[in-house]
Amino acid sequence: GLELPGLTYAEPAYARALDWLLCDGLQRLGYPDGGSLYLRLSTRQLDQKPFELASERLGTEQLRMDVLAGGYRLVEPSDAADLVIAASGPVVSEALEAALALEDEGVNVLVLDVTSSDRLYRGWRSEIRDAARHARISEEPHQLANLLSTSERHLPIVTVHDAASHHLSWMGSVFGARTVPIGVDQFGQSGSIHDLYGVFDLLPEQIVNAAFVALAS
Template identity: 65%
Template sequence: MVTMSPDVSVSTNLGGWINKFGVFSADEQPNYLGDDRLLRWNEGPQGRHVELGLSEMNLFLALHAFGLGHELHGEHLLPIGTVYDPFVCRGLDALIYALYNGAKFILVGTPSGVTLAPEGGAHQSTVTTSIGLELPNMTYAEPCFARALDWLICNGLDRLSQPDGDSMYLRLSTRPIDQTPFEDLMAARGADALRADVLAGGYRLREPNANQIADLVIAATGSVVPEAVAAAKLLETEGINALVLDICSPDRIYRGWRTAQQTATRNGVTTRDVGHLGVLLSEAERRLPILTVQDSASHSLAWLGSVYGARTVPVGVDEFGQSGSIAELYGTFDLLPEQLVNAALLALS
């Protein structure tokens, strides 16, 4: 396993890895900063992190080469590249050609969205979800909870070695998230069942009131999942039962639906198969209104309503970001729980 980043190794949380495995250099280099710092920058031939300087294009060129190590040098590597998510676009040409040529790697875009609130619009990504969803040979995922991320990245690393495997793009956030809802759900359902849903692209995070049918589906992705859960609780006080889905890989949910359609079309038959979404929603829930919530362009999840022909209200970020606190930015883009309640009422109207 080897990591690489364009001048953002610390801000993308690679510090612990660098301390343990060091930074690659063809020759041993003196550590001018010393080992009494939180980050120990020890460079030498045994290092397993490649620091590329401020060049995202170089990151994707390196991922391309490392991701073809098994073909070029007979040495299978597990390359992981980290980058500020908005700057995926800076190296997009190299990323496309890497995937086109069959290179396999893990790409981590973090931090992402307006959740990176203080740094302003230049560092806040909104369109990268479309890039991840639409590029071939790469699976896009955006988990909210740490254990789901653990399962997805292990699955992604495993697929790098499979003949029919692909690369993985993880769109993440540095926002602190309370892990209790996921851990409670895992205790109730069991790790194996929940892991299977996570790897398939999504799971039922919050159920409607016991013995009552849901009035609404809230489908959320990534760092705004806590706001979706909070909105469901507010709706409950108004007598409205909401089912909350955590769509941790919109790519896999969409691909399951699209593959079923494509197979039916090519064989000249009809089908009711819609992939994993059909597992997540019961017959009675499939035409309920849907509220989609994501810290990215609002169209990113808007297609969910097309699967069963359900009324859909998409909420997301459709303008350039600003500087402020997370609460201020979420308020600007209608992502606060009370604002999501209004959007849910619109979906129900």
């Protein structure tokens, strides 16, 4: 049902991002061209500190605009980035742990929190569709272009999501970057979060291994 026309999917990892998306979704219901918002949420408790640090760095209003546009820079690399990790939902926590481990190995990681893959994709799709229709490049860059500097756009990307692995894998095609997608491609298992994440390569050490695969090519 996520591909139904007029339905926008969002999966915020942090409480304030949820607040912003929910309020924005309710407001859009009153627009002539508005639609419905599908929120995929979790009862898992997450440390909110990374989001607060991002708010301090970016400013509350800029962060809010980025969240509503589909994603934002959650953690900056310690130096020029070597790799991008794009994660969505509660598995952002594992992505952050993996980024720290990679930094210890000398790999500088930019972590993106994808709050709405729908909005992120539609922004890119709208730009290339309009460019094809009118034979000109849009002056307004899509959100992913806003999030990645020119030097970062061709870096390897590891996408991390506790849903279908293909859900975020399109991100590498935007700028032609090598992509290693991690996600859930089988169903029916039961167990603890740790056990299930281990089955689907979503644990921090497994994300680190995927990052080295991306960097090796």
